[in-house]
Amino acid sequence: MTTRPFRHECIVIGVSAGGMEALQKVLTVLDAGFSLPVVIVQHEAATSGGFLAHFLAGKCALPAKQAEDKEKLVPGTIYVAPPDYHLLIENDRTLALSIDAPVNYARPSIDVLFETAADAYGRALAGVILTGASVDGSRGLKKIKDAGGLTIVQDPQTAEASYMPRAALAAVEVDYVLKLEEIGHFLSAL
Amino acid sequence: MIQSVPDDPHSEQKQNESIEIQLLLEAIYLKYGYDFRNYACASIKRRIVRKMDLENIPTLADMQHRLLYDLDFFETLLMDLSINVTEMFRDPSFYKALREKVLPALQGTPFIKIWIAGCATGEEAYSVAVILQETGLYDACRVYATDFNEKALQQAKEGIYTAETIRQSTHNYKLAGGAASFTDYYTARYDNAIIDQSLKKNVVFSDHNLVTDSDFGEMNIIICRNVLIYFNRTLQDRVFQLFHTSLPPGGFLCLGSKESIGLSEYADRFDHIIPREKIYRKK
Ligand SMILES: C[S@@+](CC[C@H](N)C(=O)[O-])C[C@H]1O[C@@H](n2cnc3c(N)ncnc32)[C@H](O)[C@@H]1O
Numbered sequence: 001m002t003t004r005p006f007r008h009e010c011i012v013i014g015v016s017a018g019g020m021e022a023l024q025k026v027l028t029v030l031d032a033g034f035s036l037p038v039v040i041v042q043h044e045a046a047t048s049g050g051f052l053a054h055f056l057a058g059k060c061a062l063p064a065k066q067a068e069d070k071e072k073l074v075p076g077t078i079y080v081a082p083p084d085y086h087l088l089i090e091n092d093r094t095l096a097l098s099i100d101a102p103v104n105y106a107r108p109s110i111d112v113l114f115e116t117a118a119d120a121y122g123r124a125l126a127g128v129i130l131t132g133a134s135v136d137g138s139r140g141l142k143k144i145k146d147a148g149g150l151t152i153v154q155d156p157q158t159a160e161a162s163y164m165p166r167a168a169l170a171a172v173e174v175d176y177v178l179k180l181e182e183i184g185h186f187l188s189a190l
Numbered sequence: 191m192i193q194s195v196p197d198d199p200h201s202e203q204k205q206n207e208s209i210e211i212q213l214l215l216e217a218i219y220l221k222y223g224y225d226f227r228n229y230a231c232a233s234i235k236r237r238i239v240r241k242m243d244l245e246n247i248p249t250l251a252d253m254q255h256r257l258l259y260d261l262d263f264f265e266t267l268l269m270d271l272s273i274n275v276t277e278m279f280r281d282p283s284f285y286k287a288l289r290e291k292v293l294p295a296l297q298g299t300p301f302i303k304i305w306i307a308g309c310a311t312g313e314e315a316y317s318v319a320v321i322l323q324e325t326g327l328y329d330a331c332r333v334y335a336t337d338f339n340e341k342a343l344q345q346a347k348e349g350i351y352t353a354e355t356i357r358q359s360t361h362n363y364k365l366a367g368g369a370a371s372f373t374d375y376y377t378a379r380y381d382n383a384i385i386d387q388s389l390k391k392n393v394v395f396s397d398h399n400l401v402t403d404s405d406f407g408e409m410n411i412i413i414c415r416n417v418l419i420y421f422n423r424t425l426q427d428r429v430f431q432l433f434h435t436s437l438p439p440g441g442f443l444c445l446g447s448k449e450s451i452g453l454s455e456y457a458d459r460f461d462h463i464i465p466r467e468k469i470y471r472k473k
Binding site: 082089119123 | 197198200201204232233236273419420423
């Protein structure tokens with residue numbers, strides 16, 4: 001059997017409303033030398049104006065921005081789905097937006113990001129489900145697992161809203177169940 | 191962390207899958223003339239795979255066979271691929287800019303032609319018609335609203351929407367600078383709202399495919415929102431060329447909030463006149 005060098009190439013994170021604090025805890029651990037792109041879907045009201053990207057840019061060592069259509073993913077950058085658009089990843093590792101109908105009552109939907117990211121990156125993808133009150137993300141995380149990617153779920157007991165982590169754990173045999181504090185350190189070692 | 195691992199068993203499958211999707215789109219084009227070959231892949235693929243799940247079609251090869259031999263089945267897929275999602279006054283700030291910045295620049299033009307490309311079920315066209323009424327320009331305008339989806343166009347012509355749709359639009363109408371009462375623009379019947387004839391009379395809906403059809407005359411304003419995000423860069427450039435030919439110098443091009451001409455080779459032939467909106471003017 002031939003072997004080849006391998007490392008992860010992208011991280012996707014799904015979190016529902018109220019996930020601002022959780023994201024901050026995870027992402028502020030990553031230092032300026034971190035070299036994977038991080039792509040985030042947070043369920044946000046259509047009218048929220050996309051505050052999250054600004055918020056993270058102010059707190060994190062890595063640059064954070066709202067995702068743009070056809071944009072090429074750059075290492076060490078945090079991308080946030082704009083409110084009221086789905087965010088997808090193309091095989092050529094560019095981002096795409098769409099206004100397709102909501103999925104799991106959500107637009108952006110975590111499943112849409114995760115499923116397309118799994119297609120684009122296969123096993124070189126790591127998917128993370130954090131706090132939330134929705135089933136969104138479970139299907140997508142399953143797809144990441146099936147494509148050989150790494151799956152991580154926040155320990156439901158430590159989640160502000162445990163419904164989404166629980167749903168993910170019920171749907172997928174995940175690789176790691178971690179406390180919020182641990183997730184950042186885990187990711188920074190990828 | 192760099193590790194050493196065996197070859198990925200999924201990667202060959204992935205390669206084959208993308209070949210099969212390309213073949214499927216080629217087959218659709220050859221058989222029915224609808225050209226999805228240069229649409230953004232991830233979204234198209236999601237829709238095809240979802241359709242296969244729904245219909246219990248096991249492989250892409252089976253899907254291709256079914257599409258070639260079953261016209262009705264193709265038509266249902268066509269609906270799925272064309273994504274007619276739309277709403278009235280989506281992005282109110284755009285309509286506000288149209289009202290306050292774009293239309294005033296055309297005051298005095300004897301006959302204003304507006305092309306709404308990718309109009310879906312008509313909500314956008316009627317939103318524009320409302321703004322035209324309120325700026326006193328309606329009677330000097332003709333709105334050409336086009337789409338390649340005939341079912342959507344049929345609905346657009348009827349102009350009947352659910353009361354729910356209308357209720358949600360009322361708030362955005364106000365944000366778009368609407369000062370009248372939105373109820374003036376429709377007649378409520380049971381759970382439906384029918385768009386008023388006075389809004390419909392200068393709006394013409396017709397079939398037009400942005401990928402395969404050519405232009406149809408000079409326009410003063412082209413509004414094409416949330417269509418180009420579904421196209422790849424090559425196809426976007428084709429459409430920008432079409433729009434460029436259809437506009438006189440000084441003509442307006444309005445794109446969706448998350449779309450831009452910035453990366454295209456046509457970028458320097460337009461001025462970006464309203465920075466916060468995707469509103470451009472041909473040089
Ligand atoms: C997501 S909708 C956007 C509707 C509306 N412009 C808006 O912003 O709310 C996209 C529309 O583009 C139409 N469309 C897609 N490809 C097209 C093509 N090649 N030619 C014409 N219309 C097309 C679809 O049928 C659909 O109605």
